[in-house]
Amino acid sequence: MSNEAARTGGLGGISVRDLNLYYGESQALKNVNMDIYPNEITAFIGPSGCGKSTFLKTLNRMNDLVDGVKITGEVCIGGQNIYDPRVDVTLLRKAVGMVFQKPNPFPMSIYDNIAYGPRCHGIKGRRQLDAIVEESLRGAALWDEVKDRVKKSAMGLSGGQQQRLCIARALAVQPDILLMDEPTSALDPISTMKIEELMSSLKERYTVVIVTHNMQQASRISDRTAFFLLGEMVEYGETEQIFSMPRDKKTEEYITGRFG
């Protein structure tokens, strides 16, 4: 494990070693090695079907839900291999939160959406939950817009507000890492801008990993960028370097728009 942060600090760093993932016979990820650093935004880019979303989901074992998936290699978070059979996936997912492509609030009140995770993990106290709900909504820059209607259905919010609600819901279980799977691809430009601003403030407290189709987005907000192609991680480095002087020919072709 070369990632100093993952080994020593424990919180927030992710270290991936020789990761292979198969859907039945076909191999979707080929020998991925990568260190993701705490308090940074790491972006995964690449054309559709390149494995970037699949890779993101290996980081909190959401692929466990898919039939016929086989994974080899190691993903270490806080110095612990999350594919160790002794790992409790519910605790893992509490530590590694996820925000999905399409906003997916539950059909219940804003309050109950945020309180869902904490309640799952055994927090029942009214005042404690009130505090968590407010703090999480503030953390997702949604509090001022919804503070007068937290008891109303979350389905009445706009798409952008729903996505920020989903971010707040993920923050409410106090994760160290936040995975975001194309979180703005279903949103309009103004909502997208708000979410991007939010992500930049989130990295002060969390490790943020985002999959995006949008290269401008990756270059605007991320500190490091990884380029994926056909299940392989072609290049990984500081975002500025990737976008100004990529080392790999394929990366250059992709970011200059020659394919993808």
Place this chain on the structure above:
Amino acid sequence: MRDLTRRRHRVGEHLLQGVIYLCAFSTVALVVAMVGYIFARGLPSISWEFLTSSPSVLKGTIGILPNIVNTLLMIATSLLFSVPVGIGAAIYLNEYARGGRVVRLIEFTVETLAGIPSIIYGLFGLMFFVTVLKLQTSIIAGSLTLMIMLLPTVIRTTQEALKAVPDSFREGAIGLGATKWHTIKTVLLPTAKAGIISSIILSVGRIVGESAALIFTAGIGDKLTGGLFSQLASSGGTLTVALYTYAMGRGESADLAFAIASILVLLVLAINALTMALGGAGRREKKG
């Protein structure tokens, strides 16, 4: 000028439209006529005494109170047996089972169960619950028989309701660290509630309407025993079964059959209205 009218085509269209309207209205007319006839013959025989007394030769009373009580007990016990099992099976099929032969076998069995004529359930109930398990002809034996008959409906409607819950809800809950069962309890079942309730109402309709499966198993008893458990353990005809026995009798008992028929029709209308009201509520909820 180009002539853009084509008269012949129009005439054909109108004719066809007329035939279609006729088909639609004759359906409505048939229902109205039949219900009207049933009410016309049945409603005059309904009196307070008819609804609140037992048939007795000594007192000279004719009444359907025992049948009403039996029907309510039959609804309660049949639902008690079939709803938990049916919802459990639907949750297994939809959320836990991972395709494959076992699931196909179960689904095939459920389909087959749904297609069996109810008299065959009655025959099986008579052999198994009444004779082998020695439950006698009783409301309990009848409701166990109905459980088997109702399971396909409950399983399938609950499965449909669960299938209608978007996968993104499941992902969202699992992503927050919820266990599978917690997700089912707190997100899936509440979201599927409207569908599950309508499956229960549908079941009530089938219990109220069933006769063939009950005549052999629950019998035609028309006495009130005075105790809940003794009533459940004794022969008891539901309203539909009483309708059957009165209709088989002679003379004025036909009017009694129509009286019961009127009550049953009113019940079915009420059940349909309730289902529609709840269905509407469910749809509104989804739109949010």
